[in-house]
Amino acid sequence: MARTKGVAKNIVRYLLLIVVxxxxxAPVAWMVSLSFKGxxxxxxxxxMPAQPIVDNYINLFIPTNPIGGSHFFTSITEPITKPLINxxxxxxxxxxxxxxxxxxxxxxxxxxxAGGTFTIFFTLLTRMLxxxxxxxxxxxxxxxxxxxxTYVGLILLYTAVTLTYAIxxxxxxxxxxxxxxxxAALLEGASPWTVLRKxxxxxxxxxxxxxxxxxxxLNWSEFLFALVISVTQVTTLPVQISKYVSAVGRxxxxxxxxxxxxxIPSVALGYLIQKHLVTGFTFGRIR
Amino acid sequence: xxxxxVKNLRKVFGTFEAVKDVSFQVEExxxxxxxxxxxxxKTTTLRIIAGLEVPTSGEVFVDGVLVNDVPPQKRxxxxxxxxxxxxxxxxxxxxxxxxxxxRKMPEAQIKTKVHETAALIDVKSILDALGKKLGLSEMQRxxxxxxxxxxPKLLLLDEPLSxxxxxxxERMRAELGKLQKEIGIATVYVTHDQLEAMTLADRIAVMxxxxxxxxxxxxxxxxxxxTLFVANFIGSPSMNLIDCELVYSEERAILxxxxxxxxxxxxxxxxxxxxxxxxLVFGIRPENVSVDIEKTDPTxxxxxxxxxxxxGAKSIYHLKISGVTxxxxxxxxxxxxxxxxxxxxxNKDKLHLFDKKTEEAIF
Numbered sequence: 001m002a003r004t005k006g007v008a009k010n011i012v013r014y015l016l017l018i019v020v021x022x023x024x025x026a027p028v029a030w031m032v033s034l035s036f037k038g039x040x041x042x043x044x045x046x047x048m049p050a051q052p053i054v055d056n057y058i059n060l061f062i063p064t065n066p067i068g069g070s071h072f073f074t075s076i077t078e079p080i081t082k083p084l085i086n087x088x089x090x091x092x093x094x095x096x097x098x099x100x101x102x103x104x105x106x107x108x109x110x111x112x113x114a115g116g117t118f119t120i121f122f123t124l125l126t127r128m129l130x131x132x133x134x135x136x137x138x139x140x141x142x143x144x145x146x147x148x149x150t151y152v153g154l155i156l157l158y159t160a161v162t163l164t165y166a167i168x169x170x171x172x173x174x175x176x177x178x179x180x181x182x183x184a185a186l187l188e189g190a191s192p193w194t195v196l197r198k199x200x201x202x203x204x205x206x207x208x209x210x211x212x213x214x215x216x217x218l219n220w221s222e223f224l225f226a227l228v229i230s231v232t233q234v235t236t237l238p239v240q241i242s243k244y245v246s247a248v249g250r251x252x253x254x255x256x257x258x259x260x261x262x263x264i265p266s267v268a269l270g271y272l273i274q275k276h277l278v279t280g281f282t283f284g285r286i287r
Numbered sequence: 288x289x290x291x292x293v294k295n296l297r298k299v300f301g302t303f304e305a306v307k308d309v310s311f312q313v314e315e316x317x318x319x320x321x322x323x324x325x326x327x328x329k330t331t332t333l334r335i336i337a338g339l340e341v342p343t344s345g346e347v348f349v350d351g352v353l354v355n356d357v358p359p360q361k362r363x364x365x366x367x368x369x370x371x372x373x374x375x376x377x378x379x380x381x382x383x384x385x386x387x388x389x390r391k392m393p394e395a396q397i398k399t400k401v402h403e404t405a406a407l408i409d410v411k412s413i414l415d416a417l418g419k420k421l422g423l424s425e426m427q428r429x430x431x432x433x434x435x436x437x438x439p440k441l442l443l444l445d446e447p448l449s450x451x452x453x454x455x456x457e458r459m460r461a462e463l464g465k466l467q468k469e470i471g472i473a474t475v476y477v478t479h480d481q482l483e484a485m486t487l488a489d490r491i492a493v494m495x496x497x498x499x500x501x502x503x504x505x506x507x508x509x510x511x512x513x514t515l516f517v518a519n520f521i522g523s524p525s526m527n528l529i530d531c532e533l534v535y536s537e538e539r540a541i542l543x544x545x546x547x548x549x550x551x552x553x554x555x556x557x558x559x560x561x562x563x564x565x566x567l568v569f570g571i572r573p574e575n576v577s578v579d580i581e582k583t584d585p586t587x588x589x590x591x592x593x594x595x596x597x598x599g600a601k602s603i604y605h606l607k608i609s610g611v612t613x614x615x616x617x618x619x620x621x622x623x624x625x626x627x628x629x630x631x632x633x634n635k636d637k638l639h640l641f642d643k644k645t646e647e648a649i650f
Contacts, residue, residue: 180372183339186359187366188386188437202376 028263034256042252056257076243080258083240088265089151090226090236091219094158099212101159102166107200109167110174111182120167127164131224139228149231157225162215169214173207174200209276217266237262288351289314290473291336291441296345298331305331307497309345313441318467318474320488322481324520328497329477333443336475337366349440365434366443370450371426375419379410379429382418386437400436407469408432423451424459428466435470442474448483460486481521485509493517510637515646518570518639524603526570527613530643533558533567542569542640547609549633550586551640557650558640567649570639576615578604579630580622587630592623606631 034042035056037049044050061079108114138157139148147153177200185195201208223238230239241262244255270277289312298306306328313319321329334340336347338359347354354362374382381388383404387397405411408428413421421429427447434442447463448456464487467474478484484491485505492502493516501513512518518526531544540558542549549569551558579587593612594605602619605612608631615631623629640649 178370178372180368180370181374183337183359184366184368184372184374184433185385185389186339187337187362187364188433189360189363189389190385191360194389199374 031256031259034253035260037253039253056251056253057261059251059254060258060261080237080240080261083235083237084261086151086154086230086234087220087237087262090154090158090234091216091222093155094162094219095212095216097155097159098162098166098215099170099208102163102211103170103208105163106167106170106174107196110171111179120171123164123167131161135224135228138225142229148229149233151234154226154229154234154236157229158219158222161222161225162218165218166211166215169211170204170207173204173211176207177203206276209273213266213269213273213277216269220262220266290317290350291475292346292348292351293332293336294346294348296332296335296347297343298328298335298340299343304497306335306342309494309497309499311492311499311502313473313475315473316471317489318476318487320476320478320484320491321494322478322484322488322491322520323494324479327494329479329494330445332494333366333445333475333477336441337364337443338362339366363437363439364441364443365437365439367427367430367434367445367447369446371423371430371447373418373421373426373429373433375417377418378414379405379416379418379421379425380414382429383432383436385433390437404432404436407435408466424455424462427459427463431463431466431470435472439472442470442472444474444476446478448480449478463487482523485521493520511648512570512639513648515568515570515641515643515648518641518648522572524573524614524616526572526639527576528568528570528641529611529613531567531569533561533565542567545610547611551635551638553635554638554640554650561649566643568641568643570641571613571633571637573603573614573616575634575637576606576613576617577632577634578606578615578617578620578623579632580620582630584630584632586635587632590629590631592625592627592629594625595623604629 029047033047033049036052036054037044038051038053038055041049041051061081063076063079105114109120142148142153147156181199181203182195185199186192190198221238222236223242226234226236226239227242230236237258241255241258244251244258291313293312294310296306296309297304309328309332311319321332323329331340335342335345338354338357342355349362349364374385377385380401383401384397387400392400401414402411405414408431410425410428410432413425416425418426418429430447431442448459451459460483467487476484476487488505490502490504491508493500493508495516501508501517503511508517508521512521512526515528519528529544529547531542531547531549534541534543539550539552540555542551577584578590588608590606590608590613592604593607596603596605597619600619601616602623604615604617604623606615606629607613613631638650641647642649
């Protein structure tokens with residue numbers, strides 16, 4: 001009896017897993033399929049392309065090469081190299097700063113209750129509004145200090161917006177580390193900075209990696225702010241992706257191929273730090 | 288010169304006064320135990336000495352130098368934490384070497400020092416094991432090793448045996464005692480376990496509500512408790528404490544608790560001037576109440592046995608004497624059972640008398 005019950009339980013478990021996998025991976029599969037299809041197939045329901053082509057990918061880098069007729073044509077003349085680099089810079093540096101500042105802030109809050117309970121709650125409060133509500137004032141403010149279409153503007157904005165997540169996530173991980181370890185190191189003669197470097201950071205690195213990845217993905221996929229702030233210089237990948245479907249034309253295949261390219265860094269990073277993600281997303285419990 | 292002097296220490300957390308006024312000193316090679324129930328301020332006192340807490344007022348001197356403003360990393364004090372705080376991501380070797388590396392000692396010297404320490408604490412065979420893989424007894428030893436590798440001026444231990452089950456605790460207590468003798472360093476040991484304090488300390492400071500109730504050698508504390516709290520806290524089973532009043536009848540001084548009476552005329556000089564009838568508590572340790580089947584002593588009183596707890600070499604008898612329950616500890620007697628009538632004799636040399644109001648000892 002117990003055995004059949006166990007089998008039944010497993011069947012249900014795997015069925016659920018399959019449903020979740022299909023649910024999340026089906027759009028990805030469709031995107032892959034679309035990226036290898038020619039314009040004639042873009043509206044067709046078949047998953048496997050009848051005539052697989054790589055023109056979509058080529059078109060990303062050599063946009064002067066039109067695929068099909070004028071209906072499948074956009075005003076894009078620049079290759080995606082610049083948006084790709086822009087995205088790497090903005091998301092990368094934004095993440096780096098958010099993690100750096102966030103870690104120190106989280107440490108202060110966790111260990112010394114810095115700023116009291118209100119401050120830490122207030123940081124969360126700023127994330128309770130939809131981003132669109134402060135897009136307009138941000139535009140005005142940014143143009144007055146000439147931050148529109150600059151890297152500094154975009155990086156600072158990404159840092160500020162994700163800082164809340166950085167603080168809250170990392171505070172959780174630091175809370176998990178008993179302060180005795182740090183005190184023991186202090187009594188061994190280590191300075192507070194050495195303690196941070198040699199004890200706290202090594203013990204929280206799983207959490208830090210998970211937080212960093214989480215924030216990187218947020219920044220990497222951010223669309224609204226990038227759209228508003230960029231004009232020509234700091235266009236990021238999400239903004240670029242949106243441009244392939246415009247009033248002029250609809251290049252679904254090319255758009256899908258850029259979607260695939262944009263997905264690669266997140267997936268690769270996630271794979272690299274998989275081990276830390278397990279401890280990170282289960283929120284510590286290292287003891 | 289004393290190794291450590293603590294003067295009028297006070298520590299307030301918000302509205303809670305954890306330490307009210309604590310002063311004591313520790314001599315070279317001496318072990319002082321801060322003993323008291325949880326919340327009595329003993330750990331806070333220890334953390335102030337280590338520099339991990341800042342005192343609200345008061346002074347701490349190490350080697351005659353005021354260290355109030357010296358940060359913990361510069362105090363050269365070793366601390367063994369309750370949970371040992373062994374760095375889980377480092378090997379035993381690196382745990383012991385931690386402080387030496389911080390001080391940028393040359394690698395060869397570190398190696399020598401770690402091996403020397405490892406030999407002392409008997410962890411030579413597990414030097415490569417990671418901190419998180421260690422057992423409790425190993426952690427304890429590594430924690431001590433890490434603290435002493437730097438030749439600290441002072442060693443502090445914060446309830447190092449409290450997380451360990453009874454059986455292992457006995458063994459580790461003995462190990463700790465042996466190690467302490469070998470290291471020979473001035474030590475402050477915090478515990479709530481009076482047995483630990485009795486076996487490991489040279490002197491004990493009994494703490495309650497942020498104050499030291501009594502400080503003295505183990506025998507002073509045990510034999511001459513100065514307050515009701517100390518009398519009750521030290522000893523297992525604890526001292527018999529019986530509410531009573533002092534009455535005089537026919538030139539004799541008598542302690543009376545209901546129908547129970549105890550003649551204490553021989554202490555007349557000591558209790559002179561103490562108003563009669565005042566609320567008093569008399570105390571006697573179970574081992575100072577002897578139990579006999581025959582009436583061998585003229586002062587013996589009749590008692591009924593309510594419960595016998597055989598401990599092997601000794602037995603604890605719960606006696607009912609004229610309506611008062613008294614515990615006695617003595618040799619096991621096969622013929623004494625629940626309901627037996629026996630004769631109990633109080634060793635009056637070991638009698639204690641306390642004022643119930645002030646809780647202070649009269650003698």
